[in-house]
Amino acid sequence: MSEQHGGAPAPAPTKKVTVPDLIAMKRDGKRITMMTAYDAAFARLVERAGIDSILVGDSLGMVVLGYPTTVPVTMDDMVRHAAAVSRGASRPLLIGDMPFGSYQAGPADALRNAARFLKEAGMDAVKVEGGAEVVETVRALSANGIAVMAHVGLTPQRVAQLGGFKVQAKTAGAARQLIDDSLALEDAGAFAIVLESVPAAVGALATERLSIPTIGIGAGVDCDGQVLVLHDVLGLYGDFKPKFAKRFAEIGSAVVEALREYDHEVRDGSFPTDEQSFTMKENELLSLQRSLAQRKAG
Numbered sequence: 375m376s377e378q379h380g381g382a383p384a385p386a387p388t389k390k391v392t393v394p395d396l397i398a399m400k401r402d403g404k405r406i407t408m409m410t411a412y413d414a415a416f417a418r419l420v421e422r423a424g425i426d427s428i429l430v431g432d433s434l435g436m437v438v439l440g441y442p443t444t445v446p447v448t449m450d451d452m453v454r455h456a457a458a459v460s461r462g463a464s465r466p467l468l469i470g471d472m473p474f475g476s477y478q479a480g481p482a483d484a485l486r487n488a489a490r491f492l493k494e495a496g497m498d499a500v501k502v503e504g505g506a507e508v509v510e511t512v513r514a515l516s517a518n519g520i521a522v523m524a525h526v527g528l529t530p531q532r533v534a535q536l537g538g539f540k541v542q543a544k545t546a547g548a549a550r551q552l553i554d555d556s557l558a559l560e561d562a563g564a565f566a567i568v569l570e571s572v573p574a575a576v577g578a579l580a581t582e583r584l585s586i587p588t589i590g591i592g593a594g595v596d597c598d599g600q601v602l603v604l605h606d607v608l609g610l611y612g613d614f615k616p617k618f619a620k621r622f623a624e625i626g627s628a629v630v631e632a633l634r635e636y637d638h639e640v641r642d643g644s645f646p647t648d649e650q651s652f653t654m655k656e657n658e659l660l661s662l663q664r665s666l667a668q669r670k671a672g
């Protein structure tokens with residue numbers, strides 16, 4: 375935590391982060407921080423850490439709901455979790471991730487579902503995965519006043535087609551396509567773009583050419599900002615760690631340790647103690663005991 379001169383912790387920023395703020399940060403060369411969250415408790419902690427933006431990612435499906443991919447996640451799942459996030463945090467820019475099947479049928483479907491994020495879940499913006507094939511959807515969302523973040527490179531909703539969670543844009547041709555798609559998405563009105571699992575050089579070249587911020591996840595240090603999945607950062611998603619993620623804490627092990635201790639103390643009777651127990655007045659207890667004794671005798 376940053377410290378002020380007197381050694382007291384610096385207060386967390388309080389001003390709401392907006393879409394124009396993120397664009398201004400790119401212009402001013404300030405790096406953007408984004409983190410996923412899926413519930414009120416963690417959203418509160420992400421906000422307290424001073425992070426600029428929360429993405430309620432459809433990674434929800436894997437790290438919280440236990441699916442092997444993000445594909446089964448529904449719009450109802452997303453709205454419920456996004457609403458919890460907005461109850462926990464209000465200062466960061468809040469972005470709801472459109473799940474598979476909620477926008478692929480075309481702009482009308484996308485508009486209806488994106489509106490749910492804004493009306494029912496308190497999100498400020500939405501995110502869609504894809505390149506040229508979602509340009510018209512991004513244009514429609516943006517033209518109708520819905521701030522939209524694009525997502526190219528490794529797009530997990532296409533994991534079957536891509537043959538797994540693999541690095542993308544490794545050839546000159548594929549990288550050129552990714553940069554052209556990103557420019558088309560910017561032209562269609564996207565306010566930012568996630569670049570996932572692409573060579574760092576491609577992240578840098580795309581960032582240089584776009585006027586909207588690039589948010590990297592496995593796209594190198596030259597992106598305008600970075601996003602990671604909260605459970606990867608905190609060591610809450612089993613032993614698996616994608617190459618691009620860094621564990622900033624091992625909360626998972628700390629949780630297991632605490633629960634082992636609880637298990638042990640319940641079994642040996644050392645929990646709860648008087649400190650965790652409630653008392654009643656002596657006369658009430660005597661009266662209860664008398665009444666129970668009378669019932670037994672009668």
Ligand code: KIV
Nearest residue numbers: 410431432433568591
């Ligand atoms: O679903 C998600 O969390 C995402 C991020 C990994 C960018 O799309």
